[in-house]
Amino acid sequence: MIQQSSTSAAQAGGVAAPPPTGTVRLTINGQQHTLQIAPWTTLLDALREYVHLTGTKKGCDHGQCGACTVLVNGKRINSCLSLAVMHEDHDITTIEGLGSQENLHPLQQAFIDHDAFQCGYCTPGQICSAQGLINEGRAHTEEEIKEHMSGNLCRCGAYAGILNAVKEVVDSKSSESRR
Amino acid sequence: MNPFTYSSATAVEDAVRDNASHEGAAYIGGGTNILDLMKENVARPTHLVGLNKLPLTAIEPTPEGGLRLGALATNADTAWNEEVKRRYPLLNQAILAGASPQLRNMATNGGNLMQRTRCYYFYDTATPCNKREPGSGCGAIGGFNRIHAILGASEQCIATHPSDMCIALAALAATVRVSGPNGERAIPFEDFHRLPGNTPERDNNLEPGELITGLDLPAKGFEKNFSYLKLRDRNSYAFALVSVAAALELDGDTITDARLALGGVAHKPWRDQEAENLLKGQPATPETFARAAAKVVESAQGYGSNNFKIELARRAIVRALKQAAEGSQHASDVFLNSNP
Ligand SMILES: Cc1cc2nc3c(=O)[nH]c(=O)nc-3n(C[C@H](O)[C@H](O)[C@H](O)COP(=O)(O)OP(=O)(O)OC[C@H]3O[C@@H](n4cnc5c(N)ncnc54)[C@H](O)[C@@H]3O)c2cc1C
Ligand code: SF4
Ligand code: FES
Ligand code: FES
Numbered sequence: 001m002i003q004q005s006s007t008s009a010a011q012a013g014g015v016a017a018p019p020p021t022g023t024v025r026l027t028i029n030g031q032q033h034t035l036q037i038a039p040w041t042t043l044l045d046a047l048r049e050y051v052h053l054t055g056t057k058k059g060c061d062h063g064q065c066g067a068c069t070v071l072v073n074g075k076r077i078n079s080c081l082s083l084a085v086m087h088e089d090h091d092i093t094t095i096e097g098l099g100s101q102e103n104l105h106p107l108q109q110a111f112i113d114h115d116a117f118q119c120g121y122c123t124p125g126q127i128c129s130a131q132g133l134i135n136e137g138r139a140h141t142e143e144e145i146k147e148h149m150s151g152n153l154c155r156c157g158a159y160a161g162i163l164n165a166v167k168e169v170v171d172s173k174s175s176e177s178r179r
Numbered sequence: 180m181n182p183f184t185y186s187s188a189t190a191v192e193d194a195v196r197d198n199a200s201h202e203g204a205a206y207i208g209g210g211t212n213i214l215d216l217m218k219e220n221v222a223r224p225t226h227l228v229g230l231n232k233l234p235l236t237a238i239e240p241t242p243e244g245g246l247r248l249g250a251l252a253t254n255a256d257t258a259w260n261e262e263v264k265r266r267y268p269l270l271n272q273a274i275l276a277g278a279s280p281q282l283r284n285m286a287t288n289g290g291n292l293m294q295r296t297r298c299y300y301f302y303d304t305a306t307p308c309n310k311r312e313p314g315s316g317c318g319a320i321g322g323f324n325r326i327h328a329i330l331g332a333s334e335q336c337i338a339t340h341p342s343d344m345c346i347a348l349a350a351l352a353a354t355v356r357v358s359g360p361n362g363e364r365a366i367p368f369e370d371f372h373r374l375p376g377n378t379p380e381r382d383n384n385l386e387p388g389e390l391i392t393g394l395d396l397p398a399k400g401f402e403k404n405f406s407y408l409k410l411r412d413r414n415s416y417a418f419a420l421v422s423v424a425a426a427l428e429l430d431g432d433t434i435t436d437a438r439l440a441l442g443g444v445a446h447k448p449w450r451d452q453e454a455e456n457l458l459k460g461q462p463a464t465p466e467t468f469a470r471a472a473a474k475v476v477e478s479a480q481g482y483g484s485n486n487f488k489i490e491l492a493r494r495a496i497v498r499a500l501k502q503a504a505e506g507s508q509h510a511s512d513v514f515l516n517s518n519p
Contacts, residue, residue: 020182020184038182039183039184039185039227040180040181040182040183040217042214061218062215062218063211063215063281063282066279066281069281075255075284076280076281076284077281077284077285078211078281078282078285081209081210081211081214081215081282081285082209082210082214082285083185083207083210083214083227083229085185085187085229086187086207086210086229086231129280129281132280132281132284133280136280138259138512138513139512139513143515144512144513144515146415147415147513147514147515148280148513150279150280150415150416151278151279151280151281151282151416152279
């Protein structure tokens with residue numbers, strides 16, 4: 001519940017009232033953050049503008065492109081169509097939480113190996129989405145991976161590389177689990 | 180987005196009370212439709228009642244032998260629920276045909292029923308729209324109306340209901356359970372959504388402040404012979420131009436029971452019981468299917484750019500019924516439109 005600060009600082013003389021901010025506690029990449037934000041702050045804006053984790057991208061801001069994909073309790077969602085305040089008590093993972101410069105996540109390495117991007121703008125969303133796909137464990141064949149990655153658009157059209165990169169990691173996971 | 184206040188409810192009664200005590204309040208489930216509309220300034224609630232902590236996520240058997248889907252269960256959890264897959268594979272396929280994995284992880288069952296039309300003029304506040312602003316006119320009539328209705332439209336509005344899930348729910352004859360300021364009630368699925376008539380601003384028959392708590396599926400799931408056929412501009416992550424939910428019960432080659440509902444063609448999920456009656460007792464042949472399809476589109480009307488939908492719907496019905504009779508679709512973890 002957001003505690004509303006007083007909005008009584010009236011709109012006298014056409015001066016807009018200060019936005020009613022409240023305290024929202026988010027757990028992002030294992031770290032607790034206490035933010036003072038307005039209730040209409042989307043999870044995407046909270047991540048980028050308040051926590052300064054700018055790996056997560058804003059493409060369309062309307063659920064249509066997947067650039068803003070993050071993991072919430074291990075499940076992929078579009079952070080642009082969700083309010084930050086809806087995610088107190090949730091475990092949020094962004095691209096920054098998956099790997100680091102020194103220690104690349106297998107999907108990051110596979111994206112490099114397979115030339116799975118050009119401009120790179122869609123890439124954090126693609127990789128978070130692919131991690132969600134792997135957590136779900138439902139897509140195995142190329143056709144299934146294509147369908148289950150369809151929520152992530154790439155304006156550079158790097159789809160062939162993206163598919164190969166995701167397939168490689170999916171395959172390696174399933175051979176791991178057979179061992 | 181306009182400024183608003185937010186509260187999170189943990190019990191149904193609290194959600195209903197909180198909603199009723201704020202003028203201009205709205206519920207928020209997954210947020211995938213209402214936040215989109217708020218960003219476009221089409222929806223301007225002053226207060227949001229967050230539902231995601233309500234204990235309505237269960238999917239459990241009903242005393243009548245059916246299955247109850249909690250209103251706050253996500254579309255993804257519903258599609259992949261083992262009982263849904265085993266007993267209601269038509270619903271599994273319809274849900275997976277919609278939106279994207281990310282959106283299905285967020286979207287709730289209650290929100291899916293309540294999602295608003297994707298009519299471009301409804302979204303564009305610079306144009307007239309009787310649904311958004313009653314009395315202002317309809318931009319789609321005489322405008323570009325490729326995605327619009329061919330059945331049951333009115334001179335006020337020719338919008339379509341965009342849901343895939345709801346087409347399966349219509350075919351399965353689900354019941355919508357709601358709780359409101361005046362208590363609880365159950366609404367048969369066919370009576371839930373409305374035709375536009377002279378009140379296109381009303382999408383459905385929910386009363387102000389009422390909260391959807393669950394969806395009851397009857398015992399009969401048509402798990403052997405069904406098809407959800409969705410036709411669209413690209414084969415994934417796009418709304419239906421025309422979709423068909425077909426379900427048959429067969430005794431040998433004879434159809435003993437039939438359900439037929441269409442999406443993308445009307446202001447509500449379009450179930451046609453007269454066409455279903457033309458199928459019952461008949462042999463499962465292309466001729467029978469063609470008769471039912473002709474019945475559905477008998478009263479269809481195009482508005483210019485959407486004229487193609489009439490023939491598309493007719494053929495889609497025949498194909499979906501054929502797929503259902505062949506038993507060629509199965510519940511799965513992925514929707515891969517089968518187009519034999
Ligand atoms: C890019 C994109 C593509 C999409 N493609 C498809 C598609 O192909 N097929 C398809 O079927 N859908 C599609 N959708 C729509 C999606 O399925 C809906 O947005 C979603 O189901 C809405 O559920 P929600 O919980 O997010 O609703 P919200 O956005 O939270 O709410 C929607 C409305 O329902 C009300 N509401 C929510 N819960 C309740 C309740 N329990 N009781 C009463 N009222 C309630 C809210 O007040 C609001 O008015 C798409 C959406 C996007 C953004
Ligand atoms: S079809 Fe309906 S929703 Fe679209 S502009 Fe006309 S009145 Fe508005
Ligand atoms: S920015 Fe969220 S889906 Fe495009
Ligand atoms: S790499 Fe440029 S958008 Fe995908």
